[in-house]
Amino acid sequence: MVYDAFVLLSFGGPEKPDDVMPFLRNVVRGRGVPDERLAEVYEHYMHFGGVSPINQQCRDLLAAVGTEFAAHGIGLPSYWGNRNWQPMLADTVAQMRDDGVEHALGFATSAYGGYSSCKQYWEDIAAAREHVGPKAPRISKLRQFHDHPGFVEPHAEAVRAALGTLDPARRATTRVAFTAHSIPSGMARNAGPTGNRYTDQLAETARLVQARAADDVEYDLVWQSRSGPPQVPWLEPDINDHLEALAEKGVTDVVVSPIGFVSDHLEVLWDLDNEAKDTAARLGLGFVRAASPGVHPRFVTMVRELVEERLSDQPHTTLGTLPTWDVCPANCCPPAKRPGAAA
Numbered sequence: 001m002v003y004d005a006f007v008l009l010s011f012g013g014p015e016k017p018d019d020v021m022p023f024l025r026n027v028v029r030g031r032g033v034p035d036e037r038l039a040e041v042y043e044h045y046m047h048f049g050g051v052s053p054i055n056q057q058c059r060d061l062l063a064a065v066g067t068e069f070a071a072h073g074i075g076l077p078s079y080w081g082n083r084n085w086q087p088m089l090a091d092t093v094a095q096m097r098d099d100g101v102e103h104a105l106g107f108a109t110s111a112y113g114g115y116s117s118c119k120q121y122w123e124d125i126a127a128a129r130e131h132v133g134p135k136a137p138r139i140s141k142l143r144q145f146h147d148h149p150g151f152v153e154p155h156a157e158a159v160r161a162a163l164g165t166l167d168p169a170r171r172a173t174t175r176v177a178f179t180a181h182s183i184p185s186g187m188a189r190n191a192g193p194t195g196n197r198y199t200d201q202l203a204e205t206a207r208l209v210q211a212r213a214a215d216d217v218e219y220d221l222v223w224q225s226r227s228g229p230p231q232v233p234w235l236e237p238d239i240n241d242h243l244e245a246l247a248e249k250g251v252t253d254v255v256v257s258p259i260g261f262v263s264d265h266l267e268v269l270w271d272l273d274n275e276a277k278d279t280a281a282r283l284g285l286g287f288v289r290a291a292s293p294g295v296h297p298r299f300v301t302m303v304r305e306l307v308e309e310r311l312s313d314q315p316h317t318t319l320g321t322l323p324t325w326d327v328c329p330a331n332c333c334p335p336a337k338r339p340g341a342a343a
């Protein structure tokens, strides 16, 4: 297969106050998210002046990846398109067509399988190509990378660093909480023949990260940033409820590591550094949040390695035991049946 471009695929986020509501409406279109939840999340963005850090983080990653490609003789031009905010993927695909791109490799800013993390990016690609029409370039998404050393090692380094700031005398009562975005339980149960990619892969990443960070410290995998109507069950426990349970058990200090994400975007800065941190303070728990990869050099190298892996059809580099693939099997990451969902 010949590839002639690289495209970064991401979630998108507002960059000024007037962007916030239209961005949120794009995210929740057809999803049955109640207005009260939207109003709440609007306020989270307003705490940051209506600017999500995620777009700048994408620009920084794209710049670092471009430098990395150049240093390794990879001549692919780079593009960037989002699901929910400008630059929208459809506009990017139109530009790629104008530039004569025929088949690009896509890197999504999510390490995992699952509907929001994987399948929905394939749907974004299909919708953008349909919008652009004939001559729209093909885009092949690079594989899920939850088990790649370039993802696991930066997270492990961050957990180690966070643990290092805590009182060693309290290490026996210190615990690590790995967090990821909660999803509707229906979406998590909706497993293909290979199990549920999102939850199984997160459990594997938590294990791989902790084994490298501190195998003497206990850990849990918990969830954050629940959305949707209250009557619909989502994955639990929520990080805040988990902190309560830990305090009751006599835990004194917690390191929170957002392994569900690749950068410290708004759901990390608000839901962890504000909400969960406040919960910990109220409970008298020590609290340190471990960084996500961002533009960690090992993570940037990983993007280049994933591209090279695909360009030369190499076997996948993995620290884990779950199967990996370039192209998802048909029902790898099915959507949940959502109340109010369009399909």
Ligand SMILES: CC1=C(CCC(=O)O)c2cc3nc(cc4[nH]c(cc5[nH]c(cc1n2)c(C)c5CCC(=O)O)c(CCC(=O)O)c4C)C(CCC(=O)O)=C3C
Residues within 6 Å of the ligand: 011, 012, 013, 014, 024, 027, 028, 031, 033, 037, 038, 041, 052, 053, 054, 109, 110, 116, 117, 181, 182, 183, 184, 225, 226, 227, 228, 260, 261, 265, 266, 267
């Ligand atoms: C699995 C997953 C990831 C990780 C994988 C990945 O990264 O792709 C993720 C990432 C993100 N989620 C983000 C923001 C939001 N997610 C929302 C809503 C939802 N997320 C969901 C799932 C996920 N989300 C789901 C099932 C919903 C319900 C609506 C629906 O069924 O689709 C809402 C609506 C309001 C609300 O929270 O209710 C917002 C604003 C941002 C941007 C942060 C920034 O601006 O910096 C990022 C990176």
Ligand SMILES: [Fe+2]
Residues within 6 Å of the ligand: 113, 114, 118, 119, 328, 332, 333
């Ligand atoms: Fe998938």
